[in-house]
Amino acid sequence: MIGAIESPYESVTNAIAAVCLIISMVFVYRSFYGMRIEAGDSEGAPAASPAE
Numbered sequence: 001m002i003g004a005i006e007s008p009y010e011s012v013t014n015a016i017a018a019v020c021l022i023i024s025m026v027f028v029y030r031s032f033y034g035m036r037i038e039a040g041d042s043e044g045a046p047a048a049s050p051a052e
Contacts, residue, residue: 007013
């Protein structure tokens with residue numbers, strides 16, 4: 001920050017924050033990838049019945 005007193009641990013704090021952000025982004029990506037709906041081969045999947 002401009003004009004602020006720099007903490008001696010500011011770079012360490014920023015590094016830890018960056019690592020936590022990357023880890024959380026990996027978990028978010030994996031969760032969305034796991035919820036993916038695959039189109040195509042539907043062997044073993046029950047047939048969808050039309051709504052009545």
